[in-house]
Amino acid sequence: MLSSKVCGEFESIWKLFPDDLNASGKYYISGGTIKNYCPKRNCDSNINKIHAGCLWLFNQFYGNSYNFSSNANGNMNIVVYIMIWLTHKLNKMLNTQFSNLNEFYSKHIQNTDEYKNHIDDVTEYKNYIDLINQKKKIIDIDIKDMSKFYDAFKILCNMYINVGKQGVSKTFLEYANEFVDEYQKLLNNNNTDREDSSYNQILSTLSNDYSVLGRSKIDGKPIELPSLPTEKTAEKVEISDFKGTKTVSTSETQESNSKAKVSDSDSTLPSSSQVNKLILIPIIFVATLILLGIAYKVNNNSIKNIFALIFVIWISETISETTFKRKAKNMKKMNHNI
Template sequence: MTENMCKRFENVWSDFPDQLDKGNYQLTDDGYSESLFTNKNADNDIDKVNAVSFWLFKQILWDSSSSTIKAKSNINIVHYIVIWLIYMLRLKNDEQIDNVMKFYNNCISPDQNYINSIKEYYSYKSYMDLINSKLFLMNKGIKDISMFYDTFKSLCKMYNEFNEDDLNCAKNLEDAQKFVEKYEILFNNNDTEDSLYSQILSILSTDYDNFVKRCYEKKNGCGNFPSLPAYSRSSSPKNALISITFIFVAIPIFFGIAYKTIYKRKDKKNKVGNESLYMIRILAIIPGIVIIIDICLVTAYLEIRNL
């Protein structure tokens, strides 16, 4: 499915470049408009982005034969389409206008074109649910969308340039290394496992692993592909808190286990009574530190004499 998606995006990148030309979008193929608009072309910037994004959803996710969205696992691809959508809209953002919200308010929420175009596949509400669940969250929750977009393009470059007839893995390994470098930057910028950010990282990771598996299955002598970083206990904020708590709990335990008392008694009699000398040694062992504390106690008691 990722292979099919990347081929569709390859068409989009050719016909609708992700760089502005003198401050304007350049859409070179009016065929995208036909999938959404029945009586007009995509004349303005928002209409252009609207038509292409709708085409992507339609080509990648919808199954016209069953009038349903394709397999549930493919819903992950919505993240990629929305990343592209937000990136394209932000190309023309200014300080006064959030083009993502402008796009939603002007093109999706009230647009009769969507209602008419989606009718033959599945309900308008289903499409709205997809947009609502992803577009709002990703627009507000992911600040470095351009880095995600760049990593996603790197992923598709690997898939689009894969050639089963070429048994040499050198090009695949080179593309994989570039992808991993971009992924590592995103991974290191993340500060929690429980987030939309981490969810998208997981999707990217799965698609990368599938690509590597495909290389090993179809080619020979591929060597070792670079591995993606993974979360460990020490890198998780939640687990770090647990570790810190454990240290504070463990210290008294160390003290308790390492507690050692050396009992010495020396009795000395004098005219008024006996004196006893006790020495208590506490040995505290903390990794890297040994603390020895000697405490001397002197007790005295009167001797009762028979008068």
């Protein structure tokens, strides 16, 4: 469970060991407090600096029996937050060397003496490695997915740090709204499809610590926090046309596509009718020529009148067909322009 004290320790490392790389792609540590934890006091590489920051955090929370009793008892989720911080640092590095925390654990933690040092006057856990093993499943999460929890965790800590404070740049309620937005992004991740996944377990840890803060009081009055989302939202996509760019949900896009398919099928219907008419016209024309030949031989005025009527019908069909083709062509141009 988070607290203002726990978040205060993380706030210290954010100040001493900023999140971002400098222009040359290196992390910067200010002061000697964290540098003392660099392997052999060598802080030249980013890995050594990250290694030092991780050890510093473990020492602050679990370095002795006093720290352990005030932090670890019923509060093993602090290990989860240390792992989130560690993942974020590794993911920010240029040319990230690790696909998940397990690779970093095997190479830089498992066989490192500092993580094996015995915690005095503590019987439940021997050392830092023993603490990490209690949450071993989370280190198999993809490092990019794991690092996505960092923003939500940092916002949540800022809520704990600023709750009830006056004159701060951002109130805890403003942080709360930001946390809800970040939580929704995490909820939309495909890794939440399995309820028993390690990803969901971390999401549940964040949710529980948010709820705990929501049950707190300021000056005797309960804190009213916005509710956390429980369902995924439709993914937003951008569609560009000559009128500009419009952002719509995937459900709207699917509906639009279905309408477009119906429209396309409708536009093809006249073409099939057109083919039938084109087949009929030459048949009428040939039949007319044959009958005209017969009429010429028999010299019958009634038959001639019938032939003349058929000829007039054929001419009218041809004219209407030409008009239809022009309209269809114009409609096709209009659809293309749209």
